Amino acid sequence: MEKKQEKQPVGQKLRREREGADNTLRQNRQKAEKKPEGDAGKKKAQRKLIQAETKKSKKKLHFVDPEGKKAPGSAKNPASAARAMTHTPAAAVSGKLHQAVNSNNEDRNVGVDAAHFTEGTAEGTVHAADHMVYSHKLKKYSKAQKLEAKTDKANIDAMFQEAMQNNPGAASNPFSRWRQRQEIKKQYAAMKAGQDAAHTGAAAKGSKRFTDTLKETGERLLQFVKNHSHIIILMLCAGLMVLVISGMVSSCSMMMNSMGNTILGTSFTAEDEDLQGADTDYEALETALRNSINNIESEYPGYDEYRYNLAEIGHNPYELAALLTVQFENYTRSQVQAELQRIFGEQYELTLEEEVEIRTRTETRTGTSSYTDPETGETYEEDYEYEVEVEYEYYILNVTLTNTGIGVVARGSGLTDDQLERYDVLMETRGNRDDLFGDVNFAVPGSEYLDYDIPGEALTDEKFRRMIEEAEKYLGYPYVWGGSSPSTSFDCSGFVSWVINHSGNGWNVGRSTANGLMGYCDIIRKSEAKPGDLIFFQGTYNTSGASHVGIYVGGGMMIHCGNPISYASIETSYWQQHYYCMGRIR
Known part of the structure; x- marks a missing residue:
């Protein structure tokens, strides 16, 4: 029997590496002390000592001893205890798999091969997960996932653009574009799943034992068909009928699912009372804003002039319902109160700005003049009025209200492309609820004449x-x-x-x-x-x-x-x- 090579404990290996590093540092110091005392010699020795210290400090070890304790001199790792707790069960699982497979090694068949494959997969998965969570490879794994997601999105966008070029009619409205993008996503997912299945099938074909067994089974099956051909024909006819019926049922099911998804994607999903209640709360915010503007002159008295630059106060309730739907889906009135405040703050901005102008005005003043009569010597005083131009400060309060509209707010709310497309679809269909908010139409009839000759x-x-x-x-x-x-x-x-x-x-x-x-x-x-x-x-x-x-x-x-x-x-x-x-x- 071959003698197995004994594995050295990780702690001993670590200590030997540390001792080697310490010996090297000690030798460098001794060499530095033997150098001449001159300035050049001292500086050279100091540089070598600094280099040795630098190399030592840059060496970060990430080993953990069998007891789960941090090895001396290794880099700090606050997750070492968690790693030890996770690693021990992982090793136990791997050991149990080895033991179970080896105990049945005498009866090797396809099931044993499959068990070996499962053993290797399970062991690799456990160690890969253990290593991935607690190593620097986690960053690479996350980056790979992000790159794959970006690649998928780029591929879907490219397929969507190609579809739009080949079929311009499909881009006639937001609803058509949304449906087209959903179909492309399904096609892309199916293509990707097919590629994965192809790779898995190619790996499975590499098993000679499985191929031989399949060949033998096929020969037996062929012989059985030859001996019982009339029975096989009857079975095939019955199977064909089952497939036809199953296909009809499946097609109806797929059609119903497609219709259901379409209706769901174009509809408001919240309850009527929550849709209308949230809109009522938003109207209350607008009423408070309107009252605040009406009371500005009483709340800010003493100005010579108040200048108002005010946008309309109001909103399209369907825009609000569409935005809340793509963000929260089946929301409740109480659930969206904070979001209503945020949307309101983005839609409206009220600013008060004081302005001081230096103006001039004509003022009438009264003066007194003295007159002495040369004959009598008497002095007379006479009052008179005169006008002067004087400067004064004229105080103006500029009141400005801007309203960007909820539609603009929606496109600045960080929605994804899919959410924005669905928002446009909901606005196109009014969430399949034309009667929800009554006859609301801020955009009054237009487009009657885009070209008109004025007399x-x-x-x-x-x-x-x-x-x-x-x-x-x-x-x-x-x-x-x-x-x-x-x-x-x-x-x-x-x-x-x-x-x-x-x-x-x-x-x-x-x-x-x-x-x-x-x-x-x-x-x-x-x-x-x-x-x-x-x-x-x-x-x-x-x-x-x-x-x-x-x-x-x-x-x-x-x-x-x-x-x-x-x-x-x-x-x-x-x-x-x-x-x-x-x-x-x-």
Whole structure:
């Protein structure tokens, strides 16, 4: 019997390595002491000693002795106790597997081979997991996982782009794109699983014993078929019928699952009371904001002027429900309170800024003059008034409210591509709940006329001509709740405010709401309206006063931010029903 090589305990090996390092350090010190005492010799000896110390300090050992204690001089490892506790059961499992397989080694067959394979796999898995958790390879493993995930995403994106190029019609709306991406993910997962199965099958074919056994079984089966061919035919017919029926049932099941997944992916999954309750809580936040703005002059008194630059206050409840759904799925009203606060803080920003202007004004003052009569010598005093120009400080409080809209907030909330696609699908389908929040439509009807010829006589008015030149730059821009610039697109009041401020007519209305723009106008009769006047509507959504505004261009037409920015006839039943008043900019 061969003599097995005895393994030396890890602790003894470690101590010998430490003793060798100490001997080397001791020899270096002795050599340094024998050198001449000159400066050059001392410096050289010191450099060697420093190098020896540096090499010693950089050597970090990660061995653990059999008792699970940290070896002297080894690097600190606070997880050593946990490693010892994990490593001992791992060794026990491996030993039990060896013992069980070797005890049955006399009866070698396919089952034994499989057991050996299981033994090796189990042992390798236990040691690999043990080593992976407690070694530096864990970082490489994590990095490999991340790289694999990035590769998968890149492959899926490439397949999606190719599918979109080959079938442009599939990208017609967010719902189609979402369905296409889900199918591609399933195809990719199936392809990847097939490759793994192919590798496993190739490894299995390497077993000669299994191949021989399979060959022998096949020969016996062939002989049996020859001897019982009539029975086999009957069995095949019966099996074929079973397969046909099974396939029909499976197809129906797959179709039902597909329909179920589609309905689920395009629907709000929370209960109605939670969807509506969360929206009510959000409206309460907006009401508090509106009250805060209304009370600014009483809460901040003493200013000579208050200047307001206010966006609309309001939100599309379907946008809020869609965002909460992709984040929480089947959420409850109480569960999303913190997220409502976060979304509100991202959507609205109220700033108060004090401004001091140095102005001059004319003041009337009273003076006294003296006069002496040269004949009588009497002196007379006379009061008189005079005017002077004086400087003074004029205090202004600028109140600015911006509203970015929940749609913009959703795209800045760190959602994944899949979540954003589903958000768009939910907005397209309104979560399959058109009646959930009533007849809500902030983006009023639009896209009636993207190209309209304004009568030439109307363009003779220079101010109106400049307004139209600015307004027509944005024809076709989408409606974005709270939008007030070309970079974000516009809502109705944001569009009109931008055109007024950038038309070059010397006007500046800031960022006003539809109702706020009325404050910059003289209200006139509809029969007196001319191109360039503003037209106001009410009741297009639930708010007091004017809720929509456009620019009248004559001939019963206006340009406004509907969905998208376009020309529209004000003579339609919808606009006649919601007409409020006409206003002429001062």
